[in-house]
Amino acid sequence: MSGERVIGGYALRRVLGRGGMGEVHLATTPTGGLAAVKVIHPELARDPAFRRRFEREVAAARRVARFCTAPVLDAGLDGDVAYLVTEYVKGPDLAQAVREQGPLSGSDLEALAVGIATALGAIHGAGVVHRDLKPSNVLLSPLGPRVIDFGIAQLVDADSLASQAILGTPAFMAPEQVRGEPLGPAADVYAWGGVIAFAGTGRLPFGGGAPAEVLYRIVNEGPRLDGLDEGLRDVVERAMAKEPRGRPTAQQLLASLMGGTHLTPATATQVVERTWTGPRGLAGPVDGAFLRGAGPVDGASVRSAGPVDGASVRSAHGISASVQGPPDVSGTALVTPAAHASGQIAPSASGDVWDAAVPSASGRNALSDGGSPQARGGVARRRWPWVAAIVVAVAAVVVGPVVVPRMWEGRPYTAGFGDSWATGASDGGDARVTGSDYVLTAKPGWRLWKSAPAREPDGGVVVSAKARREQGSGEYGVWCHGSASSGDRYEFGVSGSGQVTIVKRRTGQKGTPLYGPAAAKVSAGTNRIVAECADVGSGGGKVGLRMWVNERLVAEVSDASDPLGSGEAGVYAAPDAKEALRVRFESFATDRTKD
Template identity: 60%
Template sequence: MIGGYALRRELGRGGMGVVHLAATPAGSLAAVKVIHPHLARDPAFRRRFDREVAAARRVARFCTAPVLDAGVEDGVAYLVTEYVRGPDLAQAVREQGPLTGANLEALAVGIATALHAIHGAGVIHRDLKPSNVLLSPLGPRVIDFGIAQLVDTESLASQAILGTPAFMAPEQVRGEPLTPAADVYAWGGVIAFAGTGRLPFGGGSPSEVLYRIVSDGPNLEGLDESVRAVVERAMAKDPARRPSAQRLLDELVGGRPTPATASQVVERAWAGGGPVAPGGAGLREGSAVAAGPGVAGKPGATGGSGAPGEPGVVRRPGASGEPPAVGGPGAPGEPAVVGGPGAPGGSALSGEAAVAGAPVRSGVTVARRRRWPWAAGVAVLVAVLVSGVTLYAGSGAPTSPYRAGFAESWAVGASDGGSTELDGGVYLLTANPGWRLWKSAPFSEGSAGGVVVSSRMRLREGSGEFGVWCRGDADTGDRYEFTVTASGEASITKRHDGRGVVLHGPVRMRKSADNRVVARCAQQGERVVLGMWLNEEPVGETEDAQDPYGPGAVGVHAAPDTATPVLVGFQSFEVRPAEG
């Protein structure tokens, strides 16, 4: 334990300390960097550590892992950041080879967006390198401002050579005053490495590499032409000739995108859906990713990562009482069992797939691309799309109350993220490792008053989490999720902007082979009240008054928590108006 955080396992080690996966006091997950004691005792380092915390707190969250907390306990300093689920870029390239096409461009935009946020806070990262880029299901996240320094008189005058030799700018090697242009240079080196699998200035001793950085040009042979020209400008020897982070985004995305717009472009491109940014901004003409009008997914995780129990947990008192009625029209007020064994139902998808889900609009055609297993944030059901199937797009939706006949208007098919199929009226959803698969019913909330959603489900293979969701937005992936895990824990989560905030839970419930989840999403004035029941027992109730979501889509979801797929069978699905 340190600072109230329970350290679970080691995630990595570095020059500053050891990073642990940890449980927060509220029960969510975070990454806790415990600083080496000999450093923490050094007054000079402590001053630098304090600057790191102050700098990191000023950085916007776009494509970064935000700082949640920091402190000193018994002489040990620690820093708490959002836990990002996924490998770092160095590991991914080493294990799976260089990125190309859409994946490479999405990476370039994501890291440039992070630099825009970092520089906008008056900070220079100073150590941008592949191991400081984590590949979350929703796109890249830049981490570790361990040697970042505020852009002020002191940092500009610093002569210390801090950073990783292979990705240093020439002026950094010479010990000259640094500006944000040094990070732009490192961005070029990171993209060159990602796209070729080689260090831009080769290997050898640090002194040899540093000499080449100052004297030679980078080796960009084999780098995709779509990004090569931008990388060349970013790695100009003269800092004054390099583009700013904003200019990088202008060239990569087109127009003058904001960090928010660029983040959406990254998420769409990461999904392989052909991103088109709000307001018409998309990847520049001719880009391998600008292939068609995709739809973004902004969940949570997604550490964004979409993993359960992410930081930012708000605990609320549990609710008491019985679950709302979800029975047939003649059973008001009864906590009816929805869809038992003989009920119609099954497995069908509405054309949405993804770790934090980006729904796919009908008529969208997406070409097949090589995809890495971790680049799965908002994936497209390629098999369904390529076959020319028109997916439900919201017109002619069934009216409330709605009860699923999964063979009608729910999409069925396979993708890199998993598959969905019908098996005797049961809707089977298989989610692959690193993915969060969420599927929409052919039904949208027609009333601002709210709905009650229920589903009976069974975990058939693997381990993970699954459940239902409400108030979904097809363009952003925003939604409220009601989740149960293989171990019987239940929670209510708000998904937004690539991240999940747990509003209630996790609550330990009785473990059961078959689970019936009942979720109530009701509007009360300016807030949304959310209630959950599991197997007729109350999990709890919470409310969202912070930019609550309006009426939207409903559906089911699943995500594995191990390196093997999770298979969930949804036996029934029903939606009724929320009353009272």
């Protein structure tokens, strides 16, 4: 794959979409999967204020749980370029699906409502306000809806940019957003109501026309909800109350949708996945299998997550200047309070056109009393027929295996541990091949580390191993940029107590911690550990170090203090008590960081 551009260790394969803030690319990850990488324009990334805001908002986005969302997996600054990596969600967006196949109905519409409410609960639980929930930010995967573009939303903060300007899509703005007031989670609940109304009727809840006219209707009129199922309409009406305090929270919204049943986000996600059938004839599974997090393939609709400073990077399904039929309402407007007062609406930073020729609508909604879902009636006392069966079924669900592409096929080196790996006893312990596995038993007070019988590729390496602790306590993992003769190496370790570390070691010196110990989701059984040692810049002046455990990025740091160069890689075990530590390595592989 020569000629590919590599940013932050991600090899960009092709452009999926462009916008005023940058481009979205299909990319190969360091571990061999695929992801959507949003690359921000260099002129923005060079701005120190933007860089600070970008880092702060990405940190917030990464706290969002994965329930019914496309989570942010990674982000960083690579020279003059800021980039954001999101999990792949295969499928069309809701705007495209409605445009091409008409409104959703029945269990799909209900699952959509539950799924988006679940996603909002996860987003708000991380202290994030989406601020731009709309049909084009809901992808319809084979397993259900996934909310995107919360990735760089502002934290809930009265002093945030959200309180100084109106950022969002006119058709789905809350009244307080139109008025330029501080935004909270209630603004997202309002947008949820508008999205569900659009999904179930094919109409914008406040009609089309000039954006200023739509904004006026949002503040002064009620949404047009005729055509929605009566029970669902009741929930949407309460979600679209004019005053934020009159709307349910995302959790109350979910309870109302489930007929008063309070489900955990994980169970609600399973309910959606077991109920969802999805749009027909659009983007479906690949070879009959959904590759969760593996990345898009040719022809798939892909969006990365996260409006940056109020402007979205568009995918191939972005808005056009002319809309036929139910509109793809993905335009983003930046409207200051002064501009709204004068009736002038500024175009978005991306230059997209918001144009939807849909008849206007009227009809006021009733304000909620702000009480519990049960106190307000409606579906709070009604259980949708599909809910009871699905909730019972979920208790016995065994989710089928997720098909993931092989990560190391055709790469420079994959271990068969019988192939020249060192075996036998030593002062530090014992190494032996057992079947197809490699077992290290390290003595107390020693670090037992072994080299793979192949040198690292030049320019940087990704090392992968699957291992499990069988006896004792301590840490184990992989190392790279090392030398069996000198003892130099970067160690990437996990421990039974759920800690991860990156340590630089040199012969005769105490190890230098570069990251951790820090808590991570470490399995009590087998863990997949992936480490990257990437030479950064020319002259070997810095090495970028990243670590994944069970496909999650858990650590990222760099070493610019006399960094280690390419050499050998391998595995190690180190007990932390008086008992020996035995670790079984089931696989080992190395790969170059660039093709």
